[in-house]
Amino acid sequence: MANQVTEKGRTPKAFLRIITLVSTFGGLLFGYDTGVINGALPYMAKPDQLNLTPLTEGLVTSSLLLGAALGAVFGGRLSDRNGRRKNILSLALLFFIAALGCTFSPNAGIMLVFRFLLGLAVGGASVTVPTFLAEMAPVERRGRLVTQNELMIVTGQFLAFALNATIASTLGENDHVWRYMLVVATLPAVVLWFGMLIVPESPRWLAAHGKVGEALRVLQQVREENRAQAELQEIKAAIATESEIQKATMKDLNVPWVRRIVVLGIGIAMSSQLTGVNSIMYYGSEILKEAGFATKAALIGNVANGVISVLATFVGIWLLGKVGRRSMMLWGLTGTTTVLLLIGVFSSLLKGNESLPYVILSLTVTFLAIMQGAIGPVLWVSLSEIFPLRLRGLGMGISVFFLWITNFVIGLLFPILIQKVGLSGTFYAFAAIGVVSIIFIWKTMPETKGRSLEEIESYFRTYDEVHIDQKTAVSK
Structure with a gap:
């Protein structure tokens, strides 16, 4: 054709x-x-x-x-x-x-x-x-x-x-x-x-709303020869399968293994934000001013944060194909927590020293390199992998909501923390939260790389069945 x-x-x-x-x-x-x-x-x-x-x-x-x-x-x-x-x-x-x-x-x-x-x-x-x-x-x-x-x-x-x-x-x-x-x-x-x-409109959405002819026309515009018709049949089959699946509701959270996946999703989302990454993305200039830069110098220095974020994202995309999700998340959180601790230490030890602004700038750049190269890429991939099809809408919705709410709380409180406890105290607090996040991920997050959704679901079901049996045996 x-x-x-x-x-x-x-x-x-x-x-x-x-x-x-x-x-x-x-x-x-x-x-x-x-x-x-x-x-x-x-x-x-x-x-x-x-x-x-x-x-x-x-x-x-x-x-x-x-x-x-x-x-x-x-x-x-x-x-x-x-x-x-x-x-x-x-x-x-x-x-x-x-x-x-x-x-x-x-x-x-x-x-x-x-x-x-x-x-x-x-x-x-x-x-x-x-x-x-x-x-x-x-x-x-x-x-x-x-x-x-x-x-x-x-x-x-x-x-x-x-x-x-x-x-x-x-x-x-x-x-x-x-x-x-x-x-x-x-x-x-x-x-x-x-x-x-x-x-054009998404062919998947068009087909789901009965506009099959329009869906085919869109596919013929964006697919190579002879692929449009075959993909349309796949889309129709997927839609038919999904229509037979009962969607999850809040009542499903009463099921232990379902609740465990949702809690894990919330934890992954919150851990990524509790690193304090967006305190640097939103208040980077204020942080550098607090460290000793003038306003214009802080704005120029902050450009380095943007550059490293872009470059590190390329590295993170490459690492996703090489390293396990759990390992990337744990190493990433360990790295960011260490840098947060160092920001607290140096902002206290070098207070008033001319070198402090440059030390803080180098540490924020290092922090963002680790964050965007390890934690950021894992966040969205993991959230898309841990939820089986039936739970994906509910689980992703709840997890992303908590991600933004955590972001909101940090954005609201950061200037107040800087005023009340200073730069060092604020980043000591972020480092302490980072330790809690590492423990949470280490204890609760399984490796999902290379596993099918069915295998992941089976893992969570089996985990809870084993623990329930153990508790029953102990009580007897």
Whole structure:
């Protein structure tokens, strides 16, 4: 069969690349909007601007994260009902409106409202874009295409750090320099909205809603010759199988092995955030200022954090194919906890020393290299692997919700902790939590690499049956 898109001058692979690039602008916006506050905060906090206290600094930062928690919960449901493409178009519009609202906010109250709305868009994008990519990609390229969204997230954060430094260096004397930093986020939102107009709907979603003919036409645009019809049959078979599976509900948490998997998912999600990674991603400039850098120097130094995050993500993707998930997580947590402890030690021993800012910068760069190279990649892969099909929606929803709520709490409390207990005390606390996370992962997380979902389910069932039998024998 002739390729049906040649008349438009593009091959299926080329069209798939366009789809991936356009849709992952949602990930770029996710990264930029979570990272831009890092550089904007020192300027908007000034008395002649929004006059932020440590509490309102935390609220401005974390209101986005609370919105993201809710956006993640409802974003998946809306994309199931309305379609992935329509949902991303709506999110692009919300990104644009919320970014403009933040840019022109006259006070902290209005800023909180629009940061929360921006969070709804971030949370919605965090679940909708990977789902859309997974459903558009052929099976042999699925992993690579989905991880491109993760790469775009850290690229967005890097761009935020780099543009913050550039804008501060050129417009630093302008009272409203932070508004220029925030308004940049409208540009990728425009690209995402117009780009999605030429992108088709997910064939998986179309087939699930009875639009089989449209699903076939989309597959013929993004698959090589003779593959579209065969894949459509596979999609229809999968949909038929799923329709026969009874979906899990909250009542299923009464079953011990189900509850154990969900608790593990929550623990993995929370452990990744309790490293304090986002205290560095959101407050990196404040940390470097606290260590002794001037504001502009802190913004420039913080660019190194963005660069290493991007590079380490490539390494993490490569390591996933070589190393076990459990080993990567344990070694990653051990590394980040050690670095957190060193930040606490050096910020105490070298307080007032001219070398302290450079020591702290080198340690934050090291921390992010370990975090993005080991813990970050394992997080999403493990969450997708530990839940059997019947539990995936419930388990992923609960786990991601706790991830964002943990993120919210850290974003809210970090400025207050810095004020109350200082840089060293704050990072000693993160290091102590890191030790607890290592113990939790070591005791509860099995190795899932190379195991089928059925084998993982069997492991959890067998584990609980053995322990129940042991307890029964002891009681007798």
